[in-house]
Amino acid sequence: MTKRFRTGYKIGVIILAIITAMTFGALILIAIGADVFKTYIVILTEPLKNKIGVTEVLLRLVPLSIVALGITVAYRSGIINIGAEGQMAIGILTTTALALAFPDLPSYILIPAALLAGAFGGAVWGFVPGFLKAKLQVSELLSTVMLNYIAAQLYTFFLRGPMLDPAEITMGSGTPQSMRLSRNLDLTRFIKGTRIHTGLFIALALALLIYILLWKTSYGYKMRAAGASARAARYGGINVPKYLIISMVISGAFAGIAGGIEIAGVHRRAIEGVTSGYGFSGIVVALFGGLHPAGIVPAAFFFGLLIYGADMTQRLVGVPANMIQVLQGIIILTIVATKMVLANPYLMQRVEEKLFSSLRRGKTEEVA
Amino acid sequence: MEFIVNIVSLGIPFSVALLIASLGEMFNQRAGVFNLGCEGLMAVGAFLGLLVPYLVGGGAEVPGIYNYIGIAVAMGGGALLGLLFGVVVVSFRAPQGIAGIGMQMFGVGLAGTLFRHFVGGTQSVIGIPKAPIPFLADIPILGELLFQHNPLVYVAFILVPVAWYVLFKTPWGLRVRAVGTNPRAADSIGIQVNRVRFQALMVGGAMAALAGAYLSLCQVKMFSDDIIAGRGFIAVALVYFGHWHPVKIMGGALLFTLAQSLQLAIQGLGIDFPYEFLVMLPYVLVIIVLSVSRNSQKMGPTALGKPFNREMRT
Numbered sequence: 018m019t020k021r022f023r024t025g026y027k028i029g030v031i032i033l034a035i036i037t038a039m040t041f042g043a044l045i046l047i048a049i050g051a052d053v054f055k056t057y058i059v060i061l062t063e064p065l066k067n068k069i070g071v072t073e074v075l076l077r078l079v080p081l082s083i084v085a086l087g088i089t090v091a092y093r094s095g096i097i098n099i100g101a102e103g104q105m106a107i108g109i110l111t112t113t114a115l116a117l118a119f120p121d122l123p124s125y126i127l128i129p130a131a132l133l134a135g136a137f138g139g140a141v142w143g144f145v146p147g148f149l150k151a152k153l154q155v156s157e158l159l160s161t162v163m164l165n166y167i168a169a170q171l172y173t174f175f176l177r178g179p180m181l182d183p184a185e186i187t188m189g190s191g192t193p194q195s196m197r198l199s200r201n202l203d204l205t206r207f208i209k210g211t212r213i214h215t216g217l218f219i220a221l222a223l224a225l226l227i228y229i230l231l232w233k234t235s236y237g238y239k240m241r242a243a244g245a246s247a248r249a250a251r252y253g254g255i256n257v258p259k260y261l262i263i264s265m266v267i268s269g270a271f272a273g274i275a276g277g278i279e280i281a282g283v284h285r286r287a288i289e290g291v292t293s294g295y296g297f298s299g300i301v302v303a304l305f306g307g308l309h310p311a312g313i314v315p316a317a318f319f320f321g322l323l324i325y326g327a328d329m330t331q332r333l334v335g336v337p338a339n340m341i342q343v344l345q346g347i348i349i350l351t352i353v354a355t356k357m358v359l360a361n362p363y364l365m366q367r368v369e370e371k372l373f374s375s376l377r378r379g380k381t382e383e384v385a
Numbered sequence: 386m387e388f389i390v391n392i393v394s395l396g397i398p399f400s401v402a403l404l405i406a407s408l409g410e411m412f413n414q415r416a417g418v419f420n421l422g423c424e425g426l427m428a429v430g431a432f433l434g435l436l437v438p439y440l441v442g443g444g445a446e447v448p449g450i451y452n453y454i455g456i457a458v459a460m461g462g463g464a465l466l467g468l469l470f471g472v473v474v475v476s477f478r479a480p481q482g483i484a485g486i487g488m489q490m491f492g493v494g495l496a497g498t499l500f501r502h503f504v505g506g507t508q509s510v511i512g513i514p515k516a517p518i519p520f521l522a523d524i525p526i527l528g529e530l531l532f533q534h535n536p537l538v539y540v541a542f543i544l545v546p547v548a549w550y551v552l553f554k555t556p557w558g559l560r561v562r563a564v565g566t567n568p569r570a571a572d573s574i575g576i577q578v579n580r581v582r583f584q585a586l587m588v589g590g591a592m593a594a595l596a597g598a599y600l601s602l603c604q605v606k607m608f609s610d611d612i613i614a615g616r617g618f619i620a621v622a623l624v625y626f627g628h629w630h631p632v633k634i635m636g637g638a639l640l641f642t643l644a645q646s647l648q649l650a651i652q653g654l655g656i657d658f659p660y661e662f663l664v665m666l667p668y669v670l671v672i673i674v675l676s677v678s679r680n681s682q683k684m685g686p687t688a689l690g691k692p693f694n695r696e697m698r699t
Contacts, residue, residue, distance in 0.1 A: 049498060304483070346491025346492070350488065
């Protein structure tokens with residue numbers, strides 16, 4: 018089997034997968050009577066037409082990539098973290114709590130401290146499923162989902178109760194939200210007239226950090242070994258449960274930081290709907306980015322584009338924004354199926370035999 | 386006394402969606418497939434079930450038959466999605482946990498998208514009314530507890546012995562258990578492992594959709610994006626809790642919903658307690674139950690979550 022055939026085969030499979038995914042999406046768009054071509058064009062190009070659009074996409078890249086980096090650490094260590102949504106919510110709560118408690122600290126202390134508080138909150142919420150999985154063999158798929166719902170309730174409890182904006186009480190409009198947090202917490206918006214903030218650089222720095230952690234330290238090596246084959250890692254003397262827990266703590270901490278940055282950079286107060294599905298989209302971004310920081314950052318841009326573009330489809334082509342969730346689901350299903358095809362050498366061999374035997378037959382016929 | 390009767394007669398209808406979905410998931414897992422997409426299948430079922438009576442009557446009362454056509458359509462759609470999931474995890478042998486999340490997002494998103502296009506806004510339907518069973522409903526206390534419910538409630542509880550019979554007393558049930566326990570042995574005596582898994586996935590998908598349709602037609606009588614509210618995930622957890630056995634799963638479903646109706650009753654009494662903590666209760670309970678019953682996981686189907694590949698050793 019030539020190397021050229023092998024790359025050609027892989028590219029062919031990936032193209033086939035993209036076509037399949039887009040066809041599935043098209044079928045649903047046809048079912049709701051939308052213009053398929055126009056919808057895809059709107060989602061993919063409309064946001065990029067002006068400065069605000071591009072910065073809004075970058076704005077969504079920040080939480081998406083940070084959450085996805087955390088999910089990658091867990092995934093590489095053999096644990097699927099679908100609890101990022103809840104970890105993010107708890108991270109927002111702890112960030113807010115710290116900012117409410119110490120509003121007068123100078124920026125250069127308050128911002129790192131608040132983000133660390135967010136990381137701590139998320140880490141606690143990630144530790145629980147990690148511990149349950151490592152020590153009690155509780156499936157992380159179920160425990161993280163349940164913790165999402167618990168976190169959502171805690172979140173509304175705090176926003177309606179202890180953290181409620183005093184102005185809301187006197188005005189009595191009853192919107193569950195905290196007060197405007199200290200201005201010292203604000204992340205600078207570095208392009209005038211847009212919302213893009215310095216969280217973008219934090220996200221890029223964290224991507225680099227995860228690359229170093231996973232591929233350049235012995236910790237990362239052990240985590241990846243535990244994820245690749247828990248049994249082999251144990252024979253190799255790696256304390257697998259310990260690294261499972263550590264990876265979940267890191268994963269949760271990243272989701273928590275993402276939540277804190279959303280508060281400090283975008284909303285400036287804790288309100289409802291901050292997480293808005295980033296926890297689940299992060300899974301898609303992580304998978305789409307090949308579970309590697311170098312892939313995740315562009316993947317986060319791509320999905321930021323999709324998410325922002327999907328907001329526009331309602332107005333421009335009458336396609337509900339829920340469509341983005343459908344596309345994300347299709348993309349996950351296609352990626353996991355495609356990975357299996359690519360990892361199957363027998364299939365490749367069979368395809369090659371079929372392809373080349375028919376080619377050879379064609380050649381002999383020509384000669385004859 | 387009246388308080389307790391209230392709680393129980395409230396709790397029984399609440400348990401139905403969980404019970405039906407869990408029984409469906411049980412068939413999936415008994416055949417060795419872990420379908421975390423249950424939540425998505427339920428959402429699609431909830432939408433399709435409501436769609437038919439809505440298209441016919443536009444929210445006004447329609448002849449009862451259309452509600453049941455809606456349920457049939459929902460079950461068909463659920464079976465189709467089960468088939469789709471089968472293509473991904475059985476034919477392509479993709480890892481089931483992550484594929485299930487994809488299925489969940491696909492299903493929930495699909496239901497929301499189609500709902501906005503075909504129905505839109507919030508639209509309530511009359512749905513299926515309660516059907517007290519003649520004579521039995523008049524028994525004091527017991528009648529109120531057990532025989533004054535929605536027809537689907539009776540169906541759900543009849544499904545428990547039916548599921549038991551199908552799983553343990555029919556050749557198909559034996560095949561399902563065989564491919565979930567030792568697919569290689571099943572294969573060696575001529576059982577088509579993947580075909581049985583597909584069948585189980587379609588049965589499970591249809592039942593998940595039925596559970597969703599129960600929610601939209603009988604319990605909530607409308608559709609919203611978060612109508613399932615994690616019931617699909619709890620249903621998956623209940624299968625573990627119920628040790629893959631229909632009767633124990635029923636016990637689990639009842640226990641969980643009693644906790645939920647207790648929460649509503651406490652709210653009704655006007656006791657000053659943040660209700661968010663009461664809403665949390667079932668989810669906390671799932672985690673606690675999974676943690677203390679960890680040995681039960683060893684009792685599950687041994688090939689659970691493992692794709693079958695005839696050409697591979699081990």
